[in-house]
Amino acid sequence: MVYTQSEILQKEVYLFERLDSANREVMKHLKAICFLRPTKENVEFLIQELRRPKYSIYFIYFSNVISKSDVKALAEADEQEVVAEVQEFYGDYIAVNPHVFSLNLLGCCQGRSWDPAQLSRTTQGLTALLLSLKKCPMIRYQLSSEPAKRLAECVKQVITKEYELFDFRRTEVPPLLLILDRSDDAITPLLNQWTYQAMVHELLGINNNRIDLSRVPGISKDLREVVLSAENDEFYANNMYLNFAEIGSNIKNLMEDFQRRKPKEQQKLESIADMKAFVENYPQFKKMSGTVSKHVTVVGELSRLVAERNLLEVSEVEQELACQNDHSSALQNVRRLLQNPKVTELDAARLVMLYALHYERHSSNSLPGLLTELRNRGVSERHRKLVAAVVEYGGKRVRGSDLFSPKDAVAITKQFLKGLKGVENVYTQHQPLLQETLDQLIKGRLRDSQYPYLGPNTLRDRPQDVIVFIIGGATYEEALAVYNLNRTNPGVRIVLGGTTIHNTKR
Structure with a gap:
């Protein structure tokens, strides 16, 4: 996530070993750089290493604050005086995008309360982020969430205890940490996505910038796993927030540009299949544009899944469930899709979850009938149980905000005018609750x-400086909303983080 192996090699680092690896050779001609989290286990591994050092000198860097007692234990173990340096480099989190971070934690709460180990880990990750950005913030939290209040208190305790570390130069307007709970908006993680980064994560899954393509039909060996990183991939950086149609068009433009420079190699590029054939037929293009061949493969697989799973139709109904208030139409459309054999078990369950959240207290609620239809079409009990679980997690009783309040006349007019300009389309009507929350925040409302x-x-x-953290995970749709808010509010800088980055399967 931070450095590619080739970048590290340029710094003359030639060997990569895990500290807990048992069979490492003694190499006294090498110096060792250790970068690790200051956990009990890691400190113990380091103590054992220093008692029997395998390298000539050790430079030790911890990704978070280490206790004085642990430093003392390390010093006592260093009888051969091989430690040259011990420092804290606050990187105890995953930097996903320039304005997005994650702690890669799943299942942080037990019911409505924190898992104690996850609360501790989240506090560590969030305070490391604050230290790395040199921020000592004022803290606000979502009142309807006990976990949000608890995390706010834990972060404040660390800031108070480590006041010397947080003694940064004061700014005219202090930074702000806003702590939210995913349960306030359980809709956003359930929706299919149509911008590139969000769509890749939803349909293929992004794990530490890596995408597993091994199940793609006819995939070549070198593309079984690919890396999508905005830092090292210009095409991805320029296209990650664009919609699916624009990305296909941009890849086509790149290929046509290559063809213009090689006039003998003209070939029609009318479809994703044409583009894939072009890449396979021209090894020179593949060599010159490895990045583009990767994106042709990814976009090709997304395109295949969209067709195979009937996602255009599914997504249209999802958007209706998330944004409109016509119960009769929504129910009719959900039932129609539940009869469609192309709709997967996951997508069928997802539609019923969205219906259950939106129309939970509607006088004509038909959830029992929809659950029966799920059972009749062979949807597993595990997926059927998720419907009740999502209402328990993010239903009306739990939410502090109203996700589905009818829009006022001014908002409806604005939306209508936006639609006329072609800014919105039927698949991207939904705006996450976070967008409205942050909009109110930066306006002081x-x-x-x-x-x-x-x-x-x-x-x-x-x-002016806002860090917003979502307990239970953020989404790439919310990352896009924050990106747009940063772009349209030049005096404001917002960083978004979460315990994880969600897709429906998470």
């Missing part, structure tokens, strides 16, 4: 009664 400050102090001015 976010209610203290719903998002109180921790402690007596409050911000007098509109915030």
